[in-house]
Amino acid sequence: MEIVPEEQPAPVATAARSGGIVVQGVHRAFGSVQALDGIDLVARPGAVTALVGPNGSGKTTLLLVLAGLLVPDAGTVTVGGHDPVTEGPAARAVTGWMPDTFGTWDSLTVREVLQTFAAAYRLPAAGTAARVDELLATVHLSEYAGRPASVLSRGQKQRLGLARALVHDPQVLLLDEPASGLDPRSRVDLRILLRSLAERGKTVLVSSHILSELEEMSDDVVFVSRGRTVQTADVAAVGAGADARRTWHVRALSYAALSAWLTQVGATWRPDEDVDPHRPPADGPGGVLLDVDGDAGAARLVRDAVAAGVPLVQLAPAAGALERAYLALEEERR
Numbered sequence: 001m002e003i004v005p006e007e008q009p010a011p012v013a014t015a016a017r018s019g020g021i022v023v024q025g026v027h028r029a030f031g032s033v034q035a036l037d038g039i040d041l042v043a044r045p046g047a048v049t050a051l052v053g054p055n056g057s058g059k060t061t062l063l064l065v066l067a068g069l070l071v072p073d074a075g076t077v078t079v080g081g082h083d084p085v086t087e088g089p090a091a092r093a094v095t096g097w098m099p100d101t102f103g104t105w106d107s108l109t110v111r112e113v114l115q116t117f118a119a120a121y122r123l124p125a126a127g128t129a130a131r132v133d134e135l136l137a138t139v140h141l142s143e144y145a146g147r148p149a150s151v152l153s154r155g156q157k158q159r160l161g162l163a164r165a166l167v168h169d170p171q172v173l174l175l176d177e178p179a180s181g182l183d184p185r186s187r188v189d190l191r192i193l194l195r196s197l198a199e200r201g202k203t204v205l206v207s208s209h210i211l212s213e214l215e216e217m218s219d220d221v222v223f224v225s226r227g228r229t230v231q232t233a234d235v236a237a238v239g240a241g242a243d244a245r246r247t248w249h250v251r252a253l254s255y256a257a258l259s260a261w262l263t264q265v266g267a268t269w270r271p272d273e274d275v276d277p278h279r280p281p282a283d284g285p286g287g288v289l290l291d292v293d294g295d296a297g298a299a300r301l302v303r304d305a306v307a308a309g310v311p312l313v314q315l316a317p318a319a320g321a322l323e324r325a326y327l328a329l330e331e332e333r334r
């Protein structure tokens, strides 16, 4: 039985004990580049945790450490209750890993790729065929089962990589940019699949630059920069900054009426990106970007615009909550 010292903070101890991920003070350098510089992270079982940070901030390096493919220079790591360095086989048995790029598996069919991984994880041969069929159906590759894996498109390869990561029904799933190359339908499928895995108690850690997508599927978010964690947050709480001043897209059936009214009431606005500021629509529809104080301010805007006869058709935040939080953090760190 694994013993977690009592003095550890509650979320850390819980995540370590119950099949989550715990990273504490991890360092890893490549020559003179300090890719991880004391990073900390907790990913809970039963939740999707988003790993967010600029290019080169250490996300892939961290995921490689968690997958047991890179040895950290310092710090401690627990994945599904095991240390990937000292308990490699046990950690790998509970970990599914989807890298951002794949090899080509030149001589194997799509089905054989999954059979090979099933054998590597020592799944009982009797159940393998059914498991492989189930996974191929999950990632919508059944019709490609007999085709060489090397001829798959980029997005299809991503989906095969996801099936590969799931082959042994791992407790912990590590996904590096899983949505890149996926078409819109496959992105929705990915989101639904990751949510359902979390609901089954799995620990899902996913890195991506598509913040709107992460916002829809994640429970927690860990922002990293220069190899360190800069903030950890509950995604719902990030979205709850309802009082903050932010930019909205506002669109009306008459751009002229909208812009004239906003000017008259002294609002801070500018033409939206699809409007040519030198030739604004004279009597057609069009939109503006408008700075408004909080959700209450947006509600007042709609009320006043309608009362003034402006034919409003759309009011939407110009960026999602996660994107705003990310940009604000980046701004702070400049």
Ligand SMILES: Nc1ncnc2c1ncn2[C@@H]1O[C@H](COP(=O)(O)OP(=O)(O)OP(=O)(O)O)[C@@H](O)[C@H]1O
Residues within 6 Å of the ligand: 030, 033, 034, 035, 053, 054, 055, 056, 057, 058, 059, 060, 061, 062
């Ligand atoms: N094998 C390597 N050899 C040398 N430097 C490396 C190696 N792998 C990563 N690095 C460096 O470590 C830093 C972190 O890289 P990493 O790939 O972890 O970032 P990332 O956050 O995943 O970036 P991206 O969002 O662009 O995928 C970068 O400065 C990168 O150049």
